[in-house]
Amino acid sequence: MASDLLSIGASGARAARGALEVTANNIANASSDGYVRRSVRIEEVSGGAIAGRGSEIAASGSRVAEVRRNADSFRQAEMRRTQADLQRANVELAGLQNIEAAVEQSDIFGSIVEFEAALQQLSGDPTDSARRAAVVAEAETLAAKFNITAASLASVGEGLRFDSLANVENMNTYGAELARVNLRLARSGVGSNDQAALLDQRDNLLEKMSAFASLDTKFASDGTVAVAIGPTPGTAFVNGGTVGTMTSTVGADGTLSFAIDGQAITPGSGSLTGAALALSDLAAIQTRLDDAANAIATTMNAAQMNGAALDGSAGQPMFSGTTASTLSVVLTSGAGLATAPAGSAANERDQQNLADMRQALTAANPAEGVNSILFDVSSKVAGRAVTQSALETIASSARIALEEQSGVDLDNEAANLIRYQQAFQASGRAMQVASDIFDTLMGIGR
Numbered sequence: 001m002a003s004d005l006l007s008i009g010a011s012g013a014r015a016a017r018g019a020l021e022v023t024a025n026n027i028a029n030a031s032s033d034g035y036v037r038r039s040v041r042i043e044e045v046s047g048g049a050i051a052g053r054g055s056e057i058a059a060s061g062s063r064v065a066e067v068r069r070n071a072d073s074f075r076q077a078e079m080r081r082t083q084a085d086l087q088r089a090n091v092e093l094a095g096l097q098n099i100e101a102a103v104e105q106s107d108i109f110g111s112i113v114e115f116e117a118a119l120q121q122l123s124g125d126p127t128d129s130a131r132r133a134a135v136v137a138e139a140e141t142l143a144a145k146f147n148i149t150a151a152s153l154a155s156v157g158e159g160l161r162f163d164s165l166a167n168v169e170n171m172n173t174y175g176a177e178l179a180r181v182n183l184r185l186a187r188s189g190v191g192s193n194d195q196a197a198l199l200d201q202r203d204n205l206l207e208k209m210s211a212f213a214s215l216d217t218k219f220a221s222d223g224t225v226a227v228a229i230g231p232t233p234g235t236a237f238v239n240g241g242t243v244g245t246m247t248s249t250v251g252a253d254g255t256l257s258f259a260i261d262g263q264a265i266t267p268g269s270g271s272l273t274g275a276a277l278a279l280s281d282l283a284a285i286q287t288r289l290d291d292a293a294n295a296i297a298t299t300m301n302a303a304q305m306n307g308a309a310l311d312g313s314a315g316q317p318m319f320s321g322t323t324a325s326t327l328s329v330v331l332t333s334g335a336g337l338a339t340a341p342a343g344s345a346a347n348e349r350d351q352q353n354l355a356d357m358r359q360a361l362t363a364a365n366p367a368e369g370v371n372s373i374l375f376d377v378s379s380k381v382a383g384r385a386v387t388q389s390a391l392e393t394i395a396s397s398a399r400i401a402l403e404e405q406s407g408v409d410l411d412n413e414a415a416n417l418i419r420y421q422q423a424f425q426a427s428g429r430a431m432q433v434a435s436d437i438f439d440t441l442m443g444i445g446r
Contacts, residue, residue, distance in 0.1 A: 009430030011061025016424035034204035080210035082395035084269035095278025102152035132334025150325035214268030307338030307353030312346040
């Protein structure tokens, strides 16, 4: 009896010590990102039948049967989904805000208005050299502002593409690490501390990957996970210990496309989708800005060619280039402005061609084109800001719900420390009683 009691007490002490270790681990990792609270399941150990009692089972102590993670797969999936949506909105909104700043801060609209005003002032005295010089100066300012805006928009695109390339590389890194975790999970013991730690790594990697794209996950009974990228069913990326390679390609217009092992994919959400959306908007705005620059150059050059300069020579082009980045003034002086009709003599005060020039510029209306660009971008920024704010609230709620369910409550852990410490002490007391009984029986024998 004493031997059986000693074994039972020893098994109880081992089980209590294991539970204390898990509790201490919870407390130590209370603030660790990605850590999921553990709990232990202690079960009774049944021995063989007692001699002379047939098939009855004798209690032989207790043991830690399983280390459980307090994880909720639904809440984890919801957190990943909402985070992907939020990251998409964050990146798209940031890109649009940078686009808006590039167009707004250069004040192309104001420069077009000033250029038109200089042409109007010239109509008061078409032979005035100062007024002619002012027109050329405003034209140069206008071209410079188009150039600056184009360069700023190009910088926005470069930034978006650089970040996306880094995110694609991170996605490949996390995918490779997840494949290694899958291999280790397949070999880990069910309910072990090692398995719990690997599951934490798995979920942490999935959370990081969800910031880049929408994930379609399928979990196996051994804890391994298969991951596909994009809207369900998605394109296979991680399957067991194998992982694909994600790549990104820059189009002629600066937009991005993505593929896995050569197969085109749509990320669905996350920062990659946000960058792709912002780059699509950027390409459209660059095209509209180029159209405005081309309208000014084409209109003014055509009007110049139809008139005569101050010295009576045929009018020459005022601008070169047909895009915002290449627009420049090639007219060297104000004397070259063709304000008079073609064939006029030198110092002709007839300003018919100047009137036609102003009328043609008014008909092209580049100021309205630039103003509509700014209006459209600002409207889209305002709309995306509302969406981003709503998604931020939803994602925050999902994360809080997950942390409340899987996080460590120090009050509960303190109570568990006391409970398992008492269990350990009780088991030690049982072993002491077994030793005392054994000593007493040996004394009776003497």
